[in-house]
Structure formats: structure tokens, C-alpha cells
Amino acid sequence: MIEKKKVVGLIVFSLWMGILVGGIEVVFGKVLIQVTEWRLSYFSYLIFLLPLAGLLIEFIYTRFGGISRQGMGLIFDVGHGEQKDIPLRLIPIVMFSTWLTHLFGGSAGREGVAVQIGGALSHFFSKGKLAKYLPTENMSKIALITGMAAGFSGLFQTPIAAILFALEVLVVGRLEMKAMLSASIASFTAFFVSSYLGLEKFSFHVQEKMSLDPFLIAKLVALGIVFGLVGRLFSLTLAKSKKLMQKVWRNSYYRIFFGGIIVALLIFLLHGGRYAGLGTNLIVEGLTGESIYPYDFILKLILTIFTLSIGFQGGEVTPLFAIGCSLGVILAPVVGLPIEVVGALGYIAVFGSGTNTFLAPILIGGEVFGYQLLPLFFITMSVAYCCNNNQSIYGKQKIA
Template sequence: MKNIYKHIFLALVVGLIVGAIDALFGRVLIWITDFRTIHYLWLLPFLPLAGLLITWLYHRFNKESLGGMTLIFETRLDKRKDIPLALIPLVMVGTWITHLFGGSAGREGVAVQIGATISHWLGKKCHLPDNSKILLVTGMAAGFAGLFQTPLAATFFAMEVVIAGYLDVYALLPAILASYVACFTSNFLGLPKFAIDLQSTLSLHSVHVIGSILILGIAFGLTGRLFASVLAKAKTWMKHAFPNPYRRIGLVSIPLAIVLILLFGGRYSGLGTNLITNSFTHQTIYAWDWILKLGLTILTLSIGFQGGEVTPLFSIGASLGVVLGSLLGLDPLLCAALGYAAVFGSATNTLLAPIFIGLEVFGGVNMIPFTLVCIIAYLVNGNHSIYTAQSKVIY
């Protein structure tokens, strides 16, 4: 019982600290995104130099931190004992630089790494039994929740993502407490939450709608699977083709920068929030938006730029949903919402987290379609994940 109280207290502390750091990280990233959008012609040509700077920072101050999410997974699986505290400033600064100069990347990896590193450090200081697991999951949940302000999705993401097919339910209480505290803290400190009030609903009483749900689930599942498998192969190939990390990021980012400039004026740079906004505000979405964002994000991350994958996955799913909704004769906005959640779930090989994303971002009126599409996408994915260190339960 005494340890439960300690876990609850530490969960509150972790939520406050991580929520505050998420607010700082997120607000700076928003400013950077707005600044780059205006001045992209002046910033994108320097993407190769930005890549060299990021690589130098990691190799100069803490090369081990390059492991990123892999360090978190290995710690949870008892394959390592420590996560370097240097990871926090390095991943934050590296991600800011990546986005300032136009790399196509996300942000959730940063938040999850920050939360896990802080909670793991606190757990070691307090010498709690099994702290490396309970507090690590708690910190991951707080990091995700503070950035996206979806505490339920964050809690279940942290509990199910490390070992696919298994839930770290013993961490449920501290994880959900830390998630809500981090969510409220980051919101109080001015970090906005993305949410859409969907007006339309899907009735599952027609063959057309049921068939469309099946098609959407398969398409979103295949898209997440494609992203995860190609990203893993691209990272391996890049390391083999360019063993020197400076040459890898310096040389490959030259054509990357040129392509990002030429393709619709930096449309595919950064998080992809522009595509998400367009998807839900009846603005222009091209049929090729999702595949170009997918390819350029994979290229950006495979050569060593920092960030994450989840927000680009949201944008890929949403823009693909608009296209498929128009083809299937369904509301494109609703299909964009389904894609937003399901492609994320497929690529991360998680099931409950994307369903709760649908609930917390888009409301509960379409929970049955969200659940069905996410289940289908999860099954179609076939155990592929953007997190190569993810363990799988084999029955």
C-alpha cells in the first residue's frame, strides 16, 4: 500500500514536470512551424547544414541518445538499465532544428522520450520496486498526453505499445493520473489541443456503409503497414549505403531539400498539420498528398533527422481519408477522422490507443465506426511497427 501512495505521488510530479516541458516544446514548435511556413524559401536550402549540426550535437554531447525510442523500449524490456538525461535537451533541440529547416517529421517521439526519461530517473532516485516498468509507462503516457492532450489515448498507448498484444495494466493508475495532470498542465501553460466536432455520423444499417467500412479499414491498415515496413528498410539501407552519419544526412538532404521546395512550396515540410487542417476545413487535398507525405517523412527520418512519426501519420491518414471518402460517396471529413486514427494505430501496431484518439479528438458519436475501422486496420497491419524494438506476444 505504501508503494501505491508513492507511485501516485510520483505520477502527479511526473505529470506536472512533463506537462510543463511539453508545453515549452510544443509552443516553440508551433512558432517554428509558422515562421518556416512564411520563410521556407530562405530556410529549406539550409536543411543539409541543419542535418550536419544535429548529427554533430549528438556525437559531441551524447551519442547514445541517438537510440531515441529504442532506449525507452529496451529499458522497459530490461535490456538496459539507464536512459541518459542528455537525451531530453538533444531530442528537443534536434527536433526544433529539423522543423525550422523544413524536414518532414513528427513530435510525439520527443514527448514520449522526455516523459520516460524523467520518470525513469525519478524511479531510480526513489528506489521503488519495479519502478523501471511502472514509472516508465507512467512517463510515456504523460509525455504523449501533455503534447496531444488526449489522456485516455496516451494511457493506453503507453500500456500497449512496448509489447504488442499485452497491456501493462499494473501501471494503469499512475499512468492515467500522470496523463491527466500533464494534459491539464500543458493546456494551462498555453499549448492548444486539436479537436474536431464531427457533425455527420455513419449508420451501419446499409450494405454500402458496411462495405465502405471494410474498404477503409483495409486501406488504412495497408498504409500504416507500408509506412512501418518501408521506414525500417530505409533506415537499414541508408546506414549500409552511407556508414558515415555526416555523409548520410549531409548528402541525402540536398535532394530532399530541393524536392521539398519544388513540391507546392514546402507543402510537405514539417509536421503535416497543414494537411490535417485542410482535411477538416474543406480546403484542397490532392489525391497524392498522403503518399508524398509518407515518402518524404520516411526519407527525412531514415537519414537521421529528429522528431517522430505520429503527427505525419495523422496527416497521411486524414488526407487519404478525404480521397477515399470522396470515392466511396461518404462524408470526406468523417473518413478523414477515421484515417487519422486508424493509420496511426496500424503503423504503431496498437489497437486501443487509436480508438481512444477517435473518442478524444472527434467525439463519441462515431465510436462504432472508429472501433471497426481500427480493428480491421490493426489486423491488416500484420504486426509491423514503426518501433523496431517493439516486442510481440506470440500465442
């Protein structure tokens, strides 16, 4: 009877986390959309205030952040049992810092914020008065994964991919199946809340239907190799760049201020803000047949790495989507495949390689582009995953 009550408690807890996290993700996402619109309207003025915004971000983290500064690293530490607590102040700090980064033109993503919000909230509530109604075994990790799934789903509105991402990302080669029930409930609940409250979802249904044959498989293998190596390049360069920036500017205020000046100048001079923000402009332009330059993917890669290495906040996933999609659009004529198909393959495979995940990218492809491409996603992602050599943007990810 006690265990049954605890299963019911876990279900109620998961529903509550889905509602709460989904609601917060809507606030975060809608404000992010608004600040992006402001940046687009006043870009020439705002971009040169990026270094000052960096100083404010650094002050907030130095003065109030504490261990919250570790960001996703803290989430992974708690998931591995190496840290016990995630301070709730992490949530407003990372949200506000990410808004500032995007408002003033930094090149960064948003998924790290979403996952941190969900993980912090779920972990916090699992240790409070609700703890007596929840299972005791592995509950800390289960709660964390539950929140991570809700956070990813609430922002991206891809509930199935969110579940698998949360289950597989902490330890490569191992699915945390004990969290399947709670993660699934929280993920779908956050998805419904987010959808009901009107947060925009990116989707692009690819009309092409393709039958597998040896020639197509050979092309998919070649594309998987390229996308896998680009994802690996991103994660390797990000790790090395963070260490290098800490050596070049040991003072964190100097690092974000002078680095911010360089980022602002580069983003201003390189097509007037084309590489600022998330990179969704590159995705939309690529998939709808507008102009994509052969160097778009590498400039977005470099500027995102530089932005994050000097201390600005956000995430890496949406830029990875943009890098992969814009590269795919350029490669499509080379391999003789439709632009939207190869763009979609790049979108999921560079993300999968960069995060060292396998199942989530395949499913996010289905949820964003349509399940008719699932065999193509599987083959390309299988090759890309093998080519990344277990490199990941998440430095504290472990190997089973």
C-alpha cells in the first residue's frame, strides 16, 4: 500500500512539475522572443552595449550566483550524485542573463536555460515536504531527469525527444529507465501547457518521401560523417576555447568586457547581425530557399563558441541546429538530394554529435520535420554518432 501511494505521489509530482516548469518556460520563451524583436529593431544601437551587458552578467554571477555559475555542469554533478543541491536562485539569474545576451546581440542558444530551470525546480520540490510521498530510491536523479524533460519539452515543444534527451544525456550508453514514467508525464504536461499558453513552436514539415536504396544510403553515410565531425569540432573547440579565454583574461570582468567588444564588432561587421542570437534565421532561410552562404555554418560556430567562452549565457543546442541546417543546405546540391531533406539531416545530426546523444536527435527530427524521414534520420545519426568519439558540449557527461 505504501509503494502504491508513492507511485501515485510520483504521478502527481510529475504532473505538478510539468505544469510549473511548462509555465515558466513560456515566460522565458516569450520574453526571449520579445527581446529578439527589440534587438532586430534597434540592432545598430544595442550591439555596442554588449560589453556593458557582459559586465552586468558577470556582476550578478559574482555577487549572487555562487555555485549557480556552474550552470549545466551543476545539473550533471547533481545527476551523478557529486552535488546535493541546486540553488533556486539559479533560475532567475540564468533567465535574466540569457535575455541580456540575446537582447544585446550575443550568439547563443536557450536549451541550457530550459533544462536548468526544469532540473532545479524538480530537484528542489522533491527534497521538500513532498519527499515523504515519493519513492526513496534514486529519487534525486529521477526528479532531476523529470524536470530536465519538462524543461526541454516546454521550450521546444518536442515531448518525445525531450524524454529521451533527459534519459540519455547524463551517462552515454545508459538510459535512466527508472525515470521513464515521471519524465514522460512531466514532458507531455509541459508540452500541453506550453502549447495552450501560446509559445511558438518551430516546425517545418518536409514533403519529400524517399525510398532507401544503396546509393541513397551511401549519401547518408557521407553526410553523417561530415555532420558528425562538425558536431565534434564544435564541442572540442568550445572546451578548448573556454580554457584559452581563462588564460588570456584571468580577470572574469576583463574577459567578458574585452571579449564582448570583439564579439560585438564581429557580429556587427559580418552581415550586420546575421549571426546574432539563436540562429533560427539561418534555419528558416535555408529551409525556405533563401540565401545561405557557404561560410554561414562556420561563422555561426565560431561566434557562438566565442560568445559562450567569455561568459555570456544561453545554450548551444539551437546554434547547433542552425550550424547543421545551414551546412546541410550547402551540401544538398553536392550529394544531389533535396535541400530541405539535407537541411533537416544536418539539423538533427550536428545536434546529436555535439551533445553526444543518439535517440533524442532522431525523435526531434520526427517531431519537427515529420516521421516519414525517420529511416534517413536513423542512418545519418548512427554515422554521426560514431564519428564524434564521445566528445560533448557537456563536459561532465559520463560514459557508461
